[in-house]
Amino acid sequence: MVWLGDSPLELTGVSVGDTLIRVDVAGPVEPPPTSTLKALLNGAFGDDIVLEVRWTLRSAVPESLPPPSTVPEPTSDELRLATARAAVGAWLAAATADGEFEVTDVALDGDTVVVDVVGPTSPPSIEPLAEDLVARLGAGTQLNVRWSQRLEVADQPAEPDQGAIASATVDGWIAEHPGLAVLRVRLDPTGAMVEVDLLGEVPPTEAALDELEARIAAALGRATEVRPWFVARSSLPATTTTTIATATSPTTPSQTGPTDPTSTATVAPEGAATTTTATTTTGP
Numbered sequence: 001m002v003w004l005g006d007s008p009l010e011l012t013g014v015s016v017g018d019t020l021i022r023v024d025v026a027g028p029v030e031p032p033p034t035s036t037l038k039a040l041l042n043g044a045f046g047d048d049i050v051l052e053v054r055w056t057l058r059s060a061v062p063e064s065l066p067p068p069s070t071v072p073e074p075t076s077d078e079l080r081l082a083t084a085r086a087a088v089g090a091w092l093a094a095a096t097a098d099g100e101f102e103v104t105d106v107a108l109d110g111d112t113v114v115v116d117v118v119g120p121t122s123p124p125s126i127e128p129l130a131e132d133l134v135a136r137l138g139a140g141t142q143l144n145v146r147w148s149q150r151l152e153v154a155d156q157p158a159e160p161d162q163g164a165i166a167s168a169t170v171d172g173w174i175a176e177h178p179g180l181a182v183l184r185v186r187l188d189p190t191g192a193m194v195e196v197d198l199l200g201e202v203p204p205t206e207a208a209l210d211e212l213e214a215r216i217a218a219a220l221g222r223a224t225e226v227r228p229w230f231v232a233r234s235s236l237p238a239t240t241t242t243t244i245a246t247a248t249s250p251t252t253p254s255q256t257g258p259t260d261p262t263s264t265a266t267v268a269p270e271g272a273a274t275t276t277t278a279t280t281t282t283g284p
Helices: 034-045 076-095 127-137 162-175 206-220
Strands: 010-016 020-027 050-057 102-109 112-119 142-149 180-187 193-200 225-232 242-247 260-267 277-281
Touching (some): 162 206, 206 225
Parallel strands (some): 112 142
16 A cells, blocks of 8 residues: 555555545554545545544564473373372361371372371371362272371480499498408499409408499399409508718828718618718818
Protein backbone atom coordinates (compact mmCIF):
# COMPACT_ATOMS: atom_id res chain seq x y z
CA MET A 1 0.00 0.00 0.00
CA VAL A 2 1.46 3.34 -1.05
CA TRP A 3 0.24 5.15 2.03
CA LEU A 4 2.03 2.80 4.46
CA GLY A 5 5.26 2.75 2.46
CA ASP A 6 8.08 1.05 4.45
CA SER A 7 6.19 1.29 7.74
CA PRO A 8 6.11 -1.91 9.84
CA LEU A 9 2.35 -1.47 10.05
CA GLU A 10 0.11 -4.18 8.69
CA LEU A 11 -3.14 -3.48 6.88
CA THR A 12 -5.66 -5.68 8.67
CA GLY A 13 -8.91 -4.54 7.09
CA VAL A 14 -10.68 -2.10 4.72
CA SER A 15 -14.42 -1.44 4.50
CA VAL A 16 -16.09 0.93 2.00
CA GLY A 17 -19.56 2.40 2.51
CA ASP A 18 -21.53 5.02 0.65
CA THR A 19 -19.62 7.88 2.19
CA LEU A 20 -17.40 6.14 4.78
CA ILE A 21 -14.17 4.32 4.17
CA ARG A 22 -12.71 2.51 7.23
CA VAL A 23 -9.06 1.37 7.25
CA ASP A 24 -7.69 -0.91 10.01
CA VAL A 25 -3.93 -1.14 10.59
CA ALA A 26 -1.86 -2.78 13.34
CA GLY A 27 1.75 -2.48 14.34
CA PRO A 28 4.30 -1.12 16.77
CA VAL A 29 4.34 2.47 15.41
CA GLU A 30 1.73 5.09 14.69
CA PRO A 31 0.34 5.17 11.13
CA PRO A 32 1.37 7.94 8.68
CA PRO A 33 -0.79 11.10 8.53
CA THR A 34 -4.32 10.28 7.42
CA SER A 35 -4.36 13.42 5.21
CA THR A 36 -2.01 11.70 2.80
CA LEU A 37 -4.37 8.72 2.48
CA LYS A 38 -7.41 11.05 2.21
CA ALA A 39 -5.86 12.88 -0.72
CA LEU A 40 -5.21 9.57 -2.47
CA LEU A 41 -8.80 8.39 -1.92
CA ASN A 42 -10.42 11.69 -3.03
CA GLY A 43 -9.21 11.08 -6.55
CA ALA A 44 -11.08 7.78 -6.68
CA PHE A 45 -14.14 8.41 -4.49
CA GLY A 46 -14.56 12.17 -4.54
CA ASP A 47 -14.15 14.82 -1.93
CA ASP A 48 -17.29 13.90 0.02
CA ILE A 49 -15.98 10.68 1.46
CA VAL A 50 -15.23 10.31 5.16
CA LEU A 51 -12.03 8.45 6.06
CA GLU A 52 -11.66 6.58 9.33
CA VAL A 53 -8.32 4.97 10.26
CA ARG A 54 -8.20 2.58 13.21
CA TRP A 55 -4.78 1.59 14.62
CA THR A 56 -4.13 -1.38 16.88
CA LEU A 57 -0.85 -1.21 18.83
CA ARG A 58 1.02 -4.47 18.48
CA SER A 59 4.52 -5.10 19.86
CA ALA A 60 7.19 -6.26 17.51
CA VAL A 61 7.85 -9.99 17.43
CA PRO A 62 11.52 -10.77 18.15
CA GLU A 63 13.42 -12.53 15.43
CA SER A 64 14.31 -15.43 17.77
CA LEU A 65 12.29 -16.65 20.70
CA PRO A 66 13.96 -17.93 23.87
CA PRO A 67 14.17 -21.71 24.01
CA PRO A 68 11.39 -23.40 25.89
CA SER A 69 11.97 -24.52 29.44
CA THR A 70 14.33 -27.47 29.68
CA VAL A 71 12.89 -28.69 33.00
CA PRO A 72 11.48 -32.12 32.20
CA GLU A 73 7.94 -32.89 33.10
CA PRO A 74 7.67 -35.34 35.96
CA THR A 75 7.00 -38.89 34.94
CA SER A 76 3.96 -40.84 36.02
CA ASP A 77 5.97 -42.85 38.56
CA GLU A 78 7.51 -39.68 40.02
CA LEU A 79 4.05 -38.17 40.45
CA ARG A 80 2.75 -41.35 42.07
CA LEU A 81 5.75 -41.46 44.43
CA ALA A 82 5.28 -37.83 45.45
CA THR A 83 1.60 -38.53 46.09
CA ALA A 84 2.45 -41.57 48.20
CA ARG A 85 4.95 -39.60 50.29
CA ALA A 86 2.37 -36.90 50.95
CA ALA A 87 -0.14 -39.54 52.08
CA VAL A 88 2.41 -41.17 54.43
CA GLY A 89 3.32 -37.81 55.97
CA ALA A 90 -0.34 -36.98 56.56
CA TRP A 91 -0.95 -40.42 58.10
CA LEU A 92 1.81 -40.07 60.69
CA ALA A 93 1.03 -36.43 61.45
CA ALA A 94 -2.57 -37.28 62.26
CA ALA A 95 -1.88 -40.41 64.31
CA THR A 96 1.34 -39.79 66.26
CA ALA A 97 3.17 -37.13 68.21
CA ASP A 98 5.72 -35.02 66.41
CA GLY A 99 9.06 -36.79 66.16
CA GLU A 100 7.81 -40.07 67.62
CA PHE A 101 8.29 -41.93 64.33
CA GLU A 102 10.66 -41.36 61.45
CA VAL A 103 9.94 -42.36 57.86
CA THR A 104 13.27 -43.47 56.42
CA ASP A 105 12.04 -44.40 52.93
CA VAL A 106 9.00 -44.48 50.67
CA ALA A 107 9.31 -46.47 47.46
CA LEU A 108 7.13 -47.93 44.72
CA ASP A 109 7.29 -51.59 43.76
CA GLY A 110 4.81 -51.86 40.94
CA ASP A 111 1.41 -51.19 42.46
CA THR A 112 2.75 -51.58 46.01
CA VAL A 113 3.82 -48.63 48.17
CA VAL A 114 6.65 -49.71 50.49
CA VAL A 115 7.12 -47.58 53.64
CA ASP A 116 10.02 -47.94 56.10
CA VAL A 117 9.25 -46.55 59.57
CA VAL A 118 11.47 -46.33 62.68
CA GLY A 119 10.04 -45.74 66.15
CA PRO A 120 10.01 -46.88 69.80
CA THR A 121 6.72 -48.78 69.44
CA SER A 122 4.73 -50.34 66.63
CA PRO A 123 3.27 -47.70 64.26
CA PRO A 124 -0.42 -46.72 64.35
CA SER A 125 -3.03 -48.60 62.33
CA ILE A 126 -2.14 -48.64 58.64
CA GLU A 127 -5.74 -49.03 57.45
CA PRO A 128 -6.34 -45.25 57.12
CA LEU A 129 -3.14 -44.96 55.07
CA ALA A 130 -4.11 -47.86 52.82
CA GLU A 131 -7.51 -46.30 52.16
CA ASP A 132 -5.96 -42.90 51.45
CA LEU A 133 -3.49 -44.42 48.98
CA VAL A 134 -6.29 -46.17 47.11
CA ALA A 135 -8.19 -42.87 46.93
CA ARG A 136 -5.13 -41.00 45.65
CA LEU A 137 -3.49 -43.59 43.39
CA GLY A 138 -6.42 -45.72 42.35
CA ALA A 139 -7.84 -49.15 43.03
CA GLY A 140 -5.37 -51.98 43.19
CA THR A 141 -2.80 -50.01 45.20
CA GLN A 142 -1.19 -52.19 47.85
CA LEU A 143 0.63 -51.08 51.04
CA ASN A 144 3.64 -52.66 52.75
CA VAL A 145 4.85 -51.00 55.98
CA ARG A 146 8.16 -52.19 57.43
CA TRP A 147 8.79 -51.13 61.04
CA SER A 148 12.15 -51.04 62.86
CA GLN A 149 12.10 -50.56 66.62
CA ARG A 150 14.33 -47.89 68.11
CA LEU A 151 15.05 -48.13 71.83
CA GLU A 152 16.58 -45.45 74.02
CA VAL A 153 19.62 -46.84 75.80
CA ALA A 154 20.03 -45.46 79.32
CA ASP A 155 23.44 -44.14 80.29
CA GLN A 156 25.41 -46.87 82.00
CA PRO A 157 27.32 -45.98 85.17
CA ALA A 158 31.05 -45.70 84.72
CA GLU A 159 32.98 -48.87 85.47
CA PRO A 160 34.81 -48.42 88.80
CA ASP A 161 38.61 -48.39 88.66
CA GLN A 162 39.54 -51.84 89.97
CA GLY A 163 43.17 -50.84 90.51
CA ALA A 164 42.16 -47.84 92.60
CA ILE A 165 39.86 -50.03 94.70
CA ALA A 166 42.68 -52.51 95.36
CA SER A 167 45.09 -49.68 96.30
CA ALA A 168 42.59 -48.14 98.72
CA THR A 169 42.00 -51.53 100.34
CA VAL A 170 45.73 -52.07 100.84
CA ASP A 171 46.09 -48.56 102.34
CA GLY A 172 43.37 -49.36 104.87
CA TRP A 173 45.09 -52.60 105.81
CA ILE A 174 48.50 -50.88 106.13
CA ALA A 175 47.02 -48.35 108.56
CA GLU A 176 46.30 -51.24 110.95
CA HIS A 177 49.84 -52.66 110.74
CA PRO A 178 52.42 -50.18 112.10
CA GLY A 179 55.94 -50.74 110.87
CA LEU A 180 54.80 -51.60 107.34
CA ALA A 181 54.62 -49.33 104.32
CA VAL A 182 53.30 -50.01 100.84
CA LEU A 183 55.56 -49.26 97.87
CA ARG A 184 53.29 -50.34 95.01
CA VAL A 185 49.98 -52.04 94.29
CA ARG A 186 49.49 -53.55 90.82
CA LEU A 187 46.38 -55.28 89.47
CA ASP A 188 47.21 -57.58 86.57
CA PRO A 189 45.23 -57.14 83.29
CA THR A 190 43.03 -60.17 84.00
CA GLY A 191 42.04 -58.83 87.44
CA ALA A 192 42.72 -62.21 89.03
CA MET A 193 45.93 -61.27 90.85
CA VAL A 194 47.18 -58.28 92.85
CA GLU A 195 50.86 -57.69 93.48
CA VAL A 196 51.69 -55.74 96.65
CA ASP A 197 55.21 -54.46 97.38
CA LEU A 198 55.68 -53.99 101.15
CA LEU A 199 58.49 -52.37 103.13
CA GLY A 200 59.24 -52.92 106.82
CA GLU A 201 61.57 -54.27 109.46
CA VAL A 202 59.54 -57.43 110.06
CA PRO A 203 57.52 -59.25 107.35
CA PRO A 204 53.76 -59.50 107.90
CA THR A 205 52.40 -62.75 109.25
CA GLU A 206 50.64 -65.27 107.07
CA ALA A 207 47.38 -64.53 108.90
CA ALA A 208 47.75 -60.82 108.17
CA LEU A 209 48.31 -61.58 104.46
CA ASP A 210 45.26 -63.87 104.38
CA GLU A 211 43.23 -61.03 105.88
CA LEU A 212 44.53 -58.64 103.16
CA GLU A 213 43.58 -61.10 100.42
CA ALA A 214 40.08 -61.50 101.86
CA ARG A 215 39.62 -57.72 102.02
CA ILE A 216 40.73 -57.25 98.40
CA ALA A 217 38.43 -60.06 97.19
CA ALA A 218 35.49 -58.47 99.02
CA ALA A 219 36.26 -55.02 97.63
CA LEU A 220 36.58 -56.28 94.04
CA GLY A 221 33.65 -58.65 94.34
CA ARG A 222 35.56 -61.72 93.19
CA ALA A 223 38.22 -64.16 94.35
CA THR A 224 41.59 -62.51 93.85
CA GLU A 225 45.07 -63.87 94.53
CA VAL A 226 47.37 -61.53 96.47
CA ARG A 227 51.07 -61.92 95.73
CA PRO A 228 53.08 -59.98 98.35
CA TRP A 229 56.67 -58.85 97.93
CA PHE A 230 58.56 -57.77 101.03
CA VAL A 231 61.61 -55.50 101.22
CA ALA A 232 63.40 -55.65 104.61
CA ARG A 233 64.37 -52.35 106.20
CA SER A 234 67.32 -52.25 108.72
CA SER A 235 69.23 -49.39 110.38
CA LEU A 236 72.91 -48.75 109.56
CA PRO A 237 75.55 -48.17 112.38
CA ALA A 238 76.30 -44.52 113.00
CA THR A 239 79.87 -43.19 112.31
CA THR A 240 81.49 -40.98 115.02
CA THR A 241 84.33 -38.67 113.97
CA THR A 242 86.72 -36.90 116.39
CA THR A 243 89.05 -34.20 115.07
CA ILE A 244 92.33 -33.33 116.90
CA ALA A 245 94.35 -30.37 115.64
CA THR A 246 98.07 -30.21 116.47
CA ALA A 247 100.29 -27.20 115.71
CA THR A 248 104.10 -27.51 115.51
CA SER A 249 106.83 -24.89 115.50
CA PRO A 250 108.83 -24.21 112.36
CA THR A 251 111.55 -26.75 111.57
CA THR A 252 114.85 -26.45 109.82
CA PRO A 253 114.25 -25.52 106.21
CA SER A 254 114.64 -28.35 103.83
CA GLN A 255 116.32 -28.31 100.46
CA THR A 256 113.00 -27.40 98.87
CA GLY A 257 112.47 -24.35 101.07
CA PRO A 258 111.21 -23.45 104.51
CA THR A 259 107.94 -24.94 105.60
CA ASP A 260 105.54 -24.56 108.55
CA PRO A 261 103.67 -27.80 108.60
CA THR A 262 100.44 -28.11 110.45
CA SER A 263 98.99 -31.60 110.71
CA THR A 264 95.42 -32.52 111.50
CA ALA A 265 94.47 -36.04 112.52
CA THR A 266 90.99 -37.48 112.75
CA VAL A 267 90.65 -40.31 115.23
CA ALA A 268 87.59 -42.53 115.11
CA PRO A 269 86.41 -44.61 118.02
CA GLU A 270 87.21 -48.24 118.21
CA GLY A 271 85.33 -50.32 115.72
CA ALA A 272 84.58 -47.36 113.40
CA ALA A 273 86.25 -46.29 110.18
CA THR A 274 89.38 -44.15 110.61
CA THR A 275 90.15 -41.11 108.47
CA THR A 276 93.42 -39.15 108.62
CA THR A 277 93.80 -35.77 107.00
CA ALA A 278 97.15 -33.92 106.76
CA THR A 279 97.45 -30.30 105.73
CA THR A 280 100.81 -28.60 105.08
CA THR A 281 101.17 -24.84 105.01
CA THR A 282 104.35 -23.25 103.64
CA GLY A 283 105.54 -20.18 105.62
CA PRO A 284 108.15 -17.50 104.90
